[in-house]
Amino acid sequence: MSQDCIFCKIAWKKIETEFVYEDDKVVAFKDLNPQAPIHILIVPREHFAEILEAPASITGHIFSNVVPVLVDKFGLESNGFRLVINTGKQGGQTVEHLHVHLLGGRDMTWPPG
Ligand code: 5GP
Ligand code: ZN
Numbered sequence: 001m002s003q004d005c006i007f008c009k010i011a012w013k014k015i016e017t018e019f020v021y022e023d024d025k026v027v028a029f030k031d032l033n034p035q036a037p038i039h040i041l042i043v044p045r046e047h048f049a050e051i052l053e054a055p056a057s058i059t060g061h062i063f064s065n066v067v068p069v070l071v072d073k074f075g076l077e078s079n080g081f082r083l084v085i086n087t088g089k090q091g092g093q094t095v096e097h098l099h100v101h102l103l104g105g106r107d108m109t110w111p112p113g
Pocket of ligand 2: 005007008009046047048097
């Protein structure tokens with residue numbers, strides 16, 4: 001756990017947050033500042049600053065196992081959804097602990113801002 005990292009604190013329950021999903025590798029919770037009716041953050045418990053640092057055992061688990069559970073739980077399969085991983089300064093990353101945004105419940109636009 002990284003001492004100054006907000007998502008480490010959430011993942012290790014130092015800050016009380018309601019999880020919509022959790023297992024031994026990953027937690028998921030609602031974004032504080034939602035950009036869509038459904039806006040979930042999927043966060044590995046282990047601290048990886050960004051996607052390039054994370055092993056396939058984590059990213060594969062998120063995309064193959066966790067996303068389908070959340071898509072089912074929030075009823076996103078029929079209308080679709082968007083997954084986002086902001087990375088680095090130009091990528092718009094503001095929290096330096098890997099997280100996958102799951103957004104749904106409205107029409108998305110392209111290109112993103
Ligand atoms: P990024 O910009 O790094 O891709 O996304 C960080 C996200 O984390 C933002 O959407 C922001 O609203 C969310 N966020 C930041 N701090 C907290 C927090 O303490 N709790 C929750 N639930 N979300 C947070
Ligand atoms: Zn962290």
